[in-house]
Amino acid sequence: MYPAMHSDTPLIIPRSDHPISRNLVSPHALKVLYRLKESGHLAYLVGGCVRDLLLGREPKDFDVVTDATPNQVKRIFRNCRLVGRRFRLAHIHFQDEIVEVATFRSSEPEELEAEMPIPMAEGADAGGPRPPRHLRSDDGVILRDNVFGTPEQDARRRDFTVNALAYNIADFSIIDYVGGMADLRQGVIRTIGDPGVRFTEDPVRMLRAVRFAAMLGFAIEPLAGEAIIELAPTITRATPPRLYEEILKLFLLGEGEKTYQLMRQTRLFDHLFPHFTAWLERETDGFPHARVGQGLEWIDRRGGAGDKISPPLLLAIMFGEYLEEKAAGFRQTGRAPQEAINGAVAEFLGELAPTVLVPQRIGIAVRDILASRNRFRKIPGKRPQSFVGRPGFADWLTHLQFLSEIAAEEAKTYAWWHAYAGTAATEVPAPELPGAEEKKSPRRRPRRRRRKNTPPAS
8 A cells, every 4th residue: 555645734945944046937937926926816836847946957947836717817917828628727928938827726526616616718608518627537547637726735636746846936935745855855756645546547657757767867666666567558548649749758858868778677668669679679680779778878968968859860860770670671672772761661650650659740850861871872972062951951960970970881971971061051162081982973064045036026
């Protein structure tokens, strides 16, 4: 039995005992907090931004919770837009930032119906039947969660203790209902309540546990870790488009290689990528497949240096060796190189579709990255300046750079194209590649069009 965390009163950490200063908070988020407070409402910063500020990290965004309903928030802020169906949220739009504002929620269905009526969506028929505010599937997955509650109920319905801390703008204190400060100090990712129930309510929480553990360098609490291994097959209950977005978060936040290892250990990776996992467990020519880890380590280093890795480039590096073997199999059946790459990528996306739905435009970009390798080998080839000017060239060259660092035979090719890309814009002659035999065709003079004799206008 997982120990429940109950406390009659929260732990209040005064401003003198914690490191969060208003100077570290987004000015726009502060405006939202103060405007809500001046309008007579409770207003807290909550979630990852509080956790990161306490750890000395820079938050990605700032989320606000309040006792004001979404319609009340909209009346306070003219720059507000209401969004969401499962969770009704208010987005406060500023020129370069959106501050998300949520109403305190409860996990107890319909408990506060009389006190806090649910707001209607704009344009909705007020006389029509009201949809249920709290709805679960037969499997226990939460489908709708729009029941308003108290600050304590809101904290207890969150996923992990370290994400349930709140910063109160009224007195600058930290409010802790679930033992989050203790887990933050000990470096533990712990679910609020029974992990089996919480992961069943939303299977994506298992991925979030892995992501936070890798990103923060924390350990997953043992009971939560056991629940993830047991419930790993249920990860496919989440929708494929949502799982695609979660995969990008997992592998593009700077700790992709550590995340990959944790996902293999918890078996989550096996159920998200079953065909790829089966290939990983087989050796090719007597060698294990180590390029996935190498690629993710390389992406982590690039991200740490401030470089941005696009989703197509991530997929091309992470699954590149697998796709190359698929393409080689298609070539053995007589297909041309480009057709083989097209077939390999199409088959791969078809394998992923039931669990992780990659958008078509991303799949096309992955295909182009892999196909560019054949073009790079033609030095300089026809119209190299036009090739350098194509929209995807930056990702193509970055992919070639990665290959050059793990395969010596690609190093000279990358060096030539890297140098040429830097000089093409200034029309400097293309650099020579040492040891490369280039066939240079004589320049052809443009043919002059014959002028037609047109009769004079009458």
